[in-house]
Amino acid sequence: MPELPTVRIDIVSDIMCPWCIIGYKKLEHAMSKMREAAEFEIIWQPFELNPDMPFEGEHLGEHLRDKYGSTKEQSIKSRQQIIETGKALGFEFRFNDNSRIFNSFLAHQLLHWAKSYNKQTALKLALFDLYFTQQQNPSELLLLLDVAEKVGLDRNAAKEILETQRYAQAVRDDQFFWAENDVRAVPAFIFNKQYLLSGAQEPQTLQDVIETIIKEQTQ
Template sequence: MSATKPVMRIDIVSDVMCPWCIIGYKRLELAMARFTDSVDFDLHWQPFELNPDMPAEGQHLGEHIAEKYGSTPEQSEANRQQITDLGQSLGFAFNFDDQSRIYNTAQAHQLLHWAGETGAKGQQHALKMALFDGYFTEQNNPSDIEVLIATAAKVGLDADEARAVLADKRYEQTVKANQNGWMVNNITAVPAIILAEQYLISGAQEADTLAEAIEQVLSLS
């Protein structure tokens, strides 16, 4: 990071299963690009499980949406098309199909926490992006340990250490505590973006809205 520019910390509370989280991030990315010459951004991905009780085998996406939100198959399909179109406009490919499933993300969040602890700048972010790509674009199962290890290795993290982290569950309680901490602070839906640890933006807001919020925080610093 440049020594001459201010640094703004941005925490993003999200789940790999959340399509609006990657849409929200892509919009944030557009907003941040407007400040390339004036601000360095320090991103931290924070855990939030949308479906903590989801079994390892997951659940069919359409069935899950119907049970959770009461959506008809037609409504669910329309929503997926809206998300796909939005993703395309932002340069992200959603490849939903008839076999798409929702999965448990507890271990993915543990791996993300570890990546954030490694000290190598950007590895947690790279892993998060790879997990989004793996799930939404490639239709991989992020609750599969081998998928998680391969994804970690893909972004330059140590595969053997990733396997050890998942095997001994060293970050399981820490991640749970972090999730509970966000919920105590009234974050009950994602994405939630916190600028400079003080300004909360809920939902996948437009890039203009996010840029205005960044400008406001900068004016107060």
């Protein structure tokens, strides 16, 4: 049986971004249709929506009002749309009137480290769950260590990495690289370092790109 081509997908995203998990769920659907035609290498890349966010975070509704000018009614409508979209894709958002938005820099450092152990996707999904479903603060050290341990990473090693911020500069460098390569919003999907798609694209759109890449690799 011939070896399947490998499609590399870099996903630039932030765990604070609801459309990032929605976009990934749509990508999962597209990949499931192509499992017999290709293998996939997923690499998560960092993006901070709010790099200056304090540890304690901000009230989500107030943040959206101050940053985007959203009214309370607009925020509620948007929140409901996200909840319904997530439910249809098998992901549960539990927004409430007290939901907050937090700093994600430590989480990105943990994700950078997890790449060496092929645990990035498991960790990323666990972080999305921690924030959106459990409504917890993913910048709290103990919570991050719990999540790291849950997905099979060494808790003590994770603690040392986060306390020393060993990968802080590496994360900043990665963010700078993607900003220099025209990634201004998330999610962004880069296929085989060639094709860039921005936003939570529909599964068929993603599948079309994958099919194009497979054809190029097998010609």
